[in-house]
Amino acid sequence: MKHVISVTVENKPGVLAHISSLFAARGYGIDSLAVGETEDPATSRMTIVTHGDDQIIEQITKQLRKLISTLKVQDLGETEYIERDLVLVKVNVASGKRGEILEIAQIFRGNIVDVGLKDLVVELSGHESKILAFIELLKPYGIKELVRTGSIAMARGAK
Amino acid sequence: MRKIGADIFVDALVKEGVEYIFGIPGAVIIPLFDKLLDSPVKLVLTRHEQGAGHAADGYARASGKVGVCIATSGPGATNLVTAIATANFDSVPIVAITGQVRTPLIGNDAFQEADMTGITRTITKHNFLVKDVCDLPRVLKEAFHIARTGRPGPVLVDLPMDVSLGQCDLDYPDTVNLPGYKPNYKGNDRQIKLAAEAINASKRPVLYVGGGVIISESATEVFELATKASIPVTTTLLGLGAFPETHPLALKMLGMHGTAYANYAVTESDLVIAVGARFDDRVTGRLDAFAPEAKVIHIDIDPTSISKNIRVDIPVVGDAKGSLQALLPLVRQATHPEWLEKIDNWKKQHPLVYKPCGLKPQYVVEQIYEATKGEAVITTEVGQNQMWAAQWFKYSRPRQFISSGGLGTMGFGLPAAIGAQFARPDAVVFDIAGDGSIQMNIQELATAVKYKLPVNIAILNNGFLGMVRQWQELFYRKRYSGTILGDANPDFVKVAEAYGADGIRVTTRDEVRPAIERAIASPRPVILDFAVESEENVFPMVPAGEAINKMMGGMA
Numbered sequence: 012m013k014h015v016i017s018v019t020v021e022n023k024p025g026v027l028a029h030i031s032s033l034f035a036a037r038g039y040g041i042d043s044l045a046v047g048e049t050e051d052p053a054t055s056r057m058t059i060v061t062h063g064d065d066q067i068i069e070q071i072t073k074q075l076r077k078l079i080s081t082l083k084v085q086d087l088g089e090t091e092y093i094e095r096d097l098v099l100v101k102v103n104v105a106s107g108k109r110g111e112i113l114e115i116a117q118i119f120r121g122n123i124v125d126v127g128l129k130d131l132v133v134e135l136s137g138h139e140s141k142i143l144a145f146i147e148l149l150k151p152y153g154i155k156e157l158v159r160t161g162s163i164a165m166a167r168g169a170k
Numbered sequence: 171m172r173k174i175g176a177d178i179f180v181d182a183l184v185k186e187g188v189e190y191i192f193g194i195p196g197a198v199i200i201p202l203f204d205k206l207l208d209s210p211v212k213l214v215l216t217r218h219e220q221g222a223g224h225a226a227d228g229y230a231r232a233s234g235k236v237g238v239c240i241a242t243s244g245p246g247a248t249n250l251v252t253a254i255a256t257a258n259f260d261s262v263p264i265v266a267i268t269g270q271v272r273t274p275l276i277g278n279d280a281f282q283e284a285d286m287t288g289i290t291r292t293i294t295k296h297n298f299l300v301k302d303v304c305d306l307p308r309v310l311k312e313a314f315h316i317a318r319t320g321r322p323g324p325v326l327v328d329l330p331m332d333v334s335l336g337q338c339d340l341d342y343p344d345t346v347n348l349p350g351y352k353p354n355y356k357g358n359d360r361q362i363k364l365a366a367e368a369i370n371a372s373k374r375p376v377l378y379v380g381g382g383v384i385i386s387e388s389a390t391e392v393f394e395l396a397t398k399a400s401i402p403v404t405t406t407l408l409g410l411g412a413f414p415e416t417h418p419l420a421l422k423m424l425g426m427h428g429t430a431y432a433n434y435a436v437t438e439s440d441l442v443i444a445v446g447a448r449f450d451d452r453v454t455g456r457l458d459a460f461a462p463e464a465k466v467i468h469i470d471i472d473p474t475s476i477s478k479n480i481r482v483d484i485p486v487v488g489d490a491k492g493s494l495q496a497l498l499p500l501v502r503q504a505t506h507p508e509w510l511e512k513i514d515n516w517k518k519q520h521p522l523v524y525k526p527c528g529l530k531p532q533y534v535v536e537q538i539y540e541a542t543k544g545e546a547v548i549t550t551e552v553g554q555n556q557m558w559a560a561q562w563f564k565y566s567r568p569r570q571f572i573s574s575g576g577l578g579t580m581g582f583g584l585p586a587a588i589g590a591q592f593a594r595p596d597a598v599v600f601d602i603a604g605d606g607s608i609q610m611n612i613q614e615l616a617t618a619v620k621y622k623l624p625v626n627i628a629i630l631n632n633g634f635l636g637m638v639r640q641w642q643e644l645f646y647r648k649r650y651s652g653t654i655l656g657d658a659n660p661d662f663v664k665v666a667e668a669y670g671a672d673g674i675r676v677t678t679r680d681e682v683r684p685a686i687e688r689a690i691a692s693p694r695p696v697i698l699d700f701a702v703e704s705e706e707n708v709f710p711m712v713p714a715g716e717a718i719n720k721m722m723g724g725m726a
Binding site: 020021024025028029032033036066069070073074076077078079080081082 | 287288291292295296299316348349350351472473474477478
């Protein structure tokens with residue numbers, strides 16, 4: 012089962028390595044990992060998408076809490092949360108097809124950020140399901156290159 | 171004259187009450203060694219950094235204080251890795267200081283450079299690379315704090331040479347600020363109440379006690395609980411000494427090479443009270459057959475140990491001492507005559523046994539027990555020697571038995587005995603070793619001689635890598651691949667004398683006791699080379715993956 016875990020950590024060198032070492036050493040899977048500074052420059056927030064049964068997820072969250080550099084660990088699966096992923100897609104533009112691609116981008120409310128003779132780059136952000144649907148629709152045109160940030164997430168409501 | 175990093179380092183050691191630092195110098199760490207010469211902290215120069223690490227570990231286990239070791243960069247630091255991993259697995263508080271190349275050279279494949287924070291990331295409780303000398307006082311304060319509090323563990327501080335020579339006037343801080351590190355010491359009141367109710371309702375309870383009881387210094391509370399409610403007590407390898415093994419309620423060690431009566435008691439219990447233990451696979455055997463009829467109470471300071479292997483019914487996260495103190499008044503006085511009688515019958519029907527003919531390793535351990543009246547501090551190497559040391563000596567005090575349990579590191583015993591002797595200068599210290607293990611850190615004999623430590627090394631010399639040979643005998647049709655040592659073992663008596671220690675060879679049963687007495691009386695380190703029965707096996711034995719009540723061999 013997919014789980015999104017939000018970890019607030021000290022913003023110091025080596026912390027990211029420490030967390031990925033923990034996952035690697037214990038054989039836990041990382042589906043995606045995104046990290047950046049927060050409202051407090053001394054801390055960063057890491058969003059880790061992992062999977063496993065309840066016992067594994069319990070161990071993962073406990074092991075993360077045990078690390079000295081982690082300040083707060085939240086298994087977002089237990090609450091309502093907002094999740095966003097950002098993707099840049101470089102898609103083939105055969106003559107005549109540019110219009111269709113622009114339409115799809117417009118429907119999904121994506122932005123064109125690069126235009127060339129043979130291809131263009133669309134930027135899109137949203138929930139993972141929206142990203143995946145968008146990519147599926149673009150596949151028939153030929154996706155040259157694709158890069159995703161991985162999910163970032165935040166619990167809803169007052170916390 | 172302004173303070174430099176090396177001054178800050180020595181100042182920190184003094185403020186933390188460090189008496190001994192175990193290590194070997196090298197190019198980038200000379201500044202620290204230079205300042206050590208003028209300080210009250212005593213340097214113990216070992217002959218391999220692994221020896222320094224294990225000595226710091228043995229010192230910490232024997233004294234309860236933080237052990238400190240130091241090595242230079244590159245190979246010196248990597249030589250500490252096994253010792254750090256050993257301490258990590260057994261929750262031993264040590265601070266390891268490693269030199270590092272100058273900061274501008276880091277990451278450039280400099281001479282004797284090693285990425286120690288990367289290499290030790292998963293085997294330390296925490297580690298630091300100090301890039302600014304003004305961070306050093308805070309880092310050292312945090313290092314000692316992290317090492318000794320909560321569930322203790324090794325902390326590594328990587329110190330570049332230019333940082334140790336850099337100037338900073340900051341003083342050693344009085345407090346630590348670690349917002350991400352808040353161990354929970356106080357057990358939850360409601361959980362403790364539930365635990366008491368379960369104990370009061372149980373008919374066949376068992377106390378399962380581990381190294382955590384020794385770390386938290388709660389042997390007294392365990393004794394009170396056991397005697398108040400008539401609960402038999404079994405200990406893990408690391409818990410030996412937490413409950414006096416001469417007491418009628420003692421079951422001795424459980425698990426793969428534990429006593430049959432301990433394993434039966436756990437398997438047939440209706441309540442397992444785990445204190446400071448982690449349900450390791452050597453103890454549980456097949457998980458689905460472990461204590462199948464029992465409710466489980468688990469008191470432990472580390473939440474990650476709870477419900478990791480087996481489902482715990484009543485978890486209590488907190489310090490064992492405080493939690494037991496809160497629990498005791500809620501537990502009713504009780505007797506369990508039927509349960510204790512059943513256990514007594516198991517003890518009579520299935521005692522630990524061996525055939526007493528020739529020179530048996532079990533006999534040697536028994537004689538060490540008798541000759542020291544059970545008061546010796548025992549360190550061990552790993553393998554058959556370790557198991558016989560656990561079985562045939564009756565431990566009665568915490569910090570009396572010092573052994574690498576979790577990692578199972580051969581070569582641990584001799585340097586650990588050195589550390590233990592420094593911690594307990596008046597104690598009689600014995601390292602119970604095998605001929606394989608003793609050679610892994612034999613060079614530390616020089617350390618024992620240099621510092622005049624009267625450690626006694628009892629080699630149970632059977633000419634084999636004993637435990638592996640036993641598995642090959644039982645499961646691989648005696649195909650002794652890579653386990654024959656006897657064709658090239660040195661004359662250990664000559665080795666001892668070459669180092670300036672005493673050597674005593676023992677080839678018959680009658681010589682055993684007098685040799686042990688002579689060793690104890692000698693002010694020098696002594697190697698006792700006991701030529702024991704070569705293919706003796708450790709029994710009982712739970713085959714890997716079996717239930718712990720399905721033991722092989724060794725039954726009367």
